[in-house]
Amino acid sequence: MASTQVNASGTLGDDRAARARRISRRRETRAALLFISPWIVGFLIFTLWPIIYSGYLSLTDYDVINSPNFVGLENYEELFRDPKIRTALWNTFIFTVIQVPLYCLVSLALALLLDKAGRAAGFFRTAFFLPKMTPPVAVGILLLLLFNGQDGLINGVLGWFGIDGPAWTTDPNWVKPGLILMSLWSVGSSVIILLAALRNVPQELYDSAKVDGASWWQQTRKITVPMISGALFFIFIVNTIAGFQTFTEAYTAFFGSGNTTYSNDAALFYVIYLFRQAFEFLNMGYASAMAWLLFVIIMIFTAIQIKVSRRFVYYEGEQR
Amino acid sequence: MTADTRLDTPAEPETVPKPPRRRRRITPVKALIWTALILATLVFIYPFIWLLSASFKPRGEVFDNKLIPETFTFQNYLDVWHEAPMALWLWNTVLVTVLAAVTVTVSSAMVAWGFSYFRFRGRNFLFGIVLATMMLPGAVTMIPQFLIWNSLGMVDTLTPLWAQNLFGSAFYIFLLRQFFLGLPRELFDAAKIDGANNWRIFTRIAMPLCKPALIITLIFEFQAAWTDLMRPLIYLRDSDNFTVPRGLKALLDQYGFGGEWHWEIVVTASVITTIPMIILFFLGQRHFVQGIATTGSKG
Numbered sequence: 258m259a260s261t262q263v264n265a266s267g268t269l270g271d272d273r274a275a276r277a278r279r280i281s282r283r284r285e286t287r288a289a290l291l292f293i294s295p296w297i298v299g300f301l302i303f304t305l306w307p308i309i310y311s312g313y314l315s316l317t318d319y320d321v322i323n324s325p326n327f328v329g330l331e332n333y334e335e336l337f338r339d340p341k342i343r344t345a346l347w348n349t350f351i352f353t354v355i356q357v358p359l360y361c362l363v364s365l366a367l368a369l370l371l372d373k374a375g376r377a378a379g380f381f382r383t384a385f386f387l388p389k390m391t392p393p394v395a396v397g398i399l400l401l402l403l404f405n406g407q408d409g410l411i412n413g414v415l416g417w418f419g420i421d422g423p424a425w426t427t428d429p430n431w432v433k434p435g436l437i438l439m440s441l442w443s444v445g446s447s448v449i450i451l452l453a454a455l456r457n458v459p460q461e462l463y464d465s466a467k468v469d470g471a472s473w474w475q476q477t478r479k480i481t482v483p484m485i486s487g488a489l490f491f492i493f494i495v496n497t498i499a500g501f502q503t504f505t506e507a508y509t510a511f512f513g514s515g516n517t518t519y520s521n522d523a524a525l526f527y528v529i530y531l532f533r534q535a536f537e538f539l540n541m542g543y544a545s546a547m548a549w550l551l552f553v554i555i556m557i558f559t560a561i562q563i564k565v566s567r568r569f570v571y572y573e574g575e576q577r
Numbered sequence: 578m579t580a581d582t583r584l585d586t587p588a589e590p591e592t593v594p595k596p597p598r599r600r601r602r603i604t605p606v607k608a609l610i611w612t613a614l615i616l617a618t619l620v621f622i623y624p625f626i627w628l629l630s631a632s633f634k635p636r637g638e639v640f641d642n643k644l645i646p647e648t649f650t651f652q653n654y655l656d657v658w659h660e661a662p663m664a665l666w667l668w669n670t671v672l673v674t675v676l677a678a679v680t681v682t683v684s685s686a687m688v689a690w691g692f693s694y695f696r697f698r699g700r701n702f703l704f705g706i707v708l709a710t711m712m713l714p715g716a717v718t719m720i721p722q723f724l725i726w727n728s729l730g731m732v733d734t735l736t737p738l739w740a741q742n743l744f745g746s747a748f749y750i751f752l753l754r755q756f757f758l759g760l761p762r763e764l765f766d767a768a769k770i771d772g773a774n775n776w777r778i779f780t781r782i783a784m785p786l787c788k789p790a791l792i793i794t795l796i797f798e799f800q801a802a803w804t805d806l807m808r809p810l811i812y813l814r815d816s817d818n819f820t821v822p823r824g825l826k827a828l829l830d831q832y833g834f835g836g837e838w839h840w841e842i843v844v845t846a847s848v849i850t851t852i853p854m855i856i857l858f859f860l861g862q863r864h865f866v867q868g869i870a871t872t873g874s875k876g
Binding site: 282285286288289290291292293295296298299300302303304306307308310311314321367370371373374377381382383384385386387388390391392393394395398399401402403405408409410413442445446449450452453498501502504505508509513528531532535536541544545547548549551552555556559 | 610611613614617618621622623624627628631640684687690691694696697698703707710712713715716717718719720721722723724725727741743744775779800804806807810811821825826829830833840843847850851854858862866869872
């Protein structure tokens with residue numbers, strides 16, 4: 258600071274001020290860039306370069322050992338011929354389309370219940386959240402154990418009601434329902450988000466609704482849900498994006514090196530197939546093309562959701 | 578069962594002005610709510626109890642679905658310890674987890690501070706890129722990143738599991754920036770007048786004031802790094818280098834369906850993998866809840 262003033266002392270006042278401002282701004286920029294530099298370096302090496310290189314790889318045949326062999330759009334053409342791609346896309350789509358709305362409904366129901374739990378809410382919140390702490394590998398294993406067709410706990414409980422439970426982990430028709438139900442076990446974090454949103458709804462709205470004689474159901478539909486629609490939409494979109502990239506639980510339970518007996522086409526989700534192509538079959542070029550297809554699909558779905566949400570989602574103050 | 582719990586808990590203050598006795602009547606609606614809450618709790622907690630109980634059962638009884646093991650045994654834990662390099666896996670995981678959490682917190686805080694305190698041309702554009710990277714599916718960068726680490730000869734070491742955290746992570750940068758923006762600017766201007774340089778302002782004023790957010794970042798990343806399976810699957814080959822989740826997957830492949838049907842080993846290893854996360858939750862419960870609630874409201 259001091260040196261600036263000495264240097265500038267000969268010039269006119271206006272000039273001096275302008276120059277000092279310029280110098281201080283340049284300093285500020287330099288300081289900012291220093292703080293940001295870790296991200297810039299990381300972005301260039303681990304994001305930008307990979308994006309470019311992945312685009313290039315998707316046009317090649319590459320097995321890591323031999324150098325990439327340019328094949329043009331062949332990988333992309335193969336995407337449309339490969340029946341496994343169709344299976345994987347279909348599995349992923351069905352899983353996401355059923356899982357996400359269920360997930361939102363269950364977390365909303367639990368949040369509404371918690372909101373009525375008074376002082377015990379903390380206890381129940383902990384109970385609901387703990388599954389979220391379980392490593393996904395362990396969740397995949399729990400799926401195999403609890404949903405086991407013969408001795409599993411789930412079918413045991415169904416048995417009390419005289420229901421003969423299906424072979425969740427081996428019958429192709431029941432693999433996805435099992436995975437979806439298991440995934441609902443981890444709704445905890447969404448419940449917390451929704452509960453926080455519920456607590457932010459102004460009490461006056463309910464008070465005046467009660468005066469008007471609105472029932473609980475009417476209040477929920479006309480006040481609660483619209484008021485927390487922002488949080489609901491957040492959960493919806495985050496889970497959709499995550500749903501398209503489902504990997505760990507299904508991979509743990511149904512795939513594995515040296516164990517192909519239970520490799521089950523019903524659980525072949527897109528990222529699992531991508532992972533296998535890249536790191537088990539070493540088709541890096543083909544897997545890169547798969548990654549770009551996934552990227553495009555996620556972008557399209559997210560854009561549609563954002564567009565549709567404009568009509569339903571209410572943000573307080575109408576900002577953002 | 579429902580009624581008892583209800584009576585012990587004076588829920589919902591000030592519905593009735595001043596009843597002489599604390600205990601309120603149980604309406605059918607309340608009973609229904611509490612039944613639902615308790616049922617849900619059972620659904621969420623019982624798998625843990627099932628798993629824990631099964632880990633103390635001998636091989637033949639793992640699937641008997643009994644709450645209390647008929648034959649109580651500690652043998653499974655000894656077996657896991659002998660059959661697998663569990664201590665080594667735990668050590669590897671602790672190493673990766675601590676390095677990942679600490680590096681990502683420090684680097685993300687620096688970057689977030691750079692984006693929140695200083696004003697410079699191109700700031701919004703750069704920050705827009707930070708946000709945009711969050712939308713990029715990991716699958717796109719996964720393969721080239723592997724090739725980078727491969728060309729550095731780091732495959733089958735623990736380094737690729739944490740070293741990218743040195744460069745910050747978009748989600749935490751976003752989260753921490755929100756907190757930094759919430760701090761009053763006058764504080765820093767005052768420190769500047771007192772002659773503090775930028776680094777000092779950041780480390781001595783901004784970071785301490787942002788402690789809750791830093792703790793949230795630490796424990797979030799701690800959990801993410803501990804539970805990750807995909808990176809260890811990609812990068813680790815030698816079983817001595819495995820993290821616990823990767824090891825658990827290997828045990829499942831060896832002792833589960835495809836293998837020898839020693840489910841008691843798999844069950845016990847699952848318990849060992851999960852317990853540190855449960856402890857982490859109880860240590861940082863408040864921060865977890867706060868952190869998740871804020872991420873939701875920033876959507």
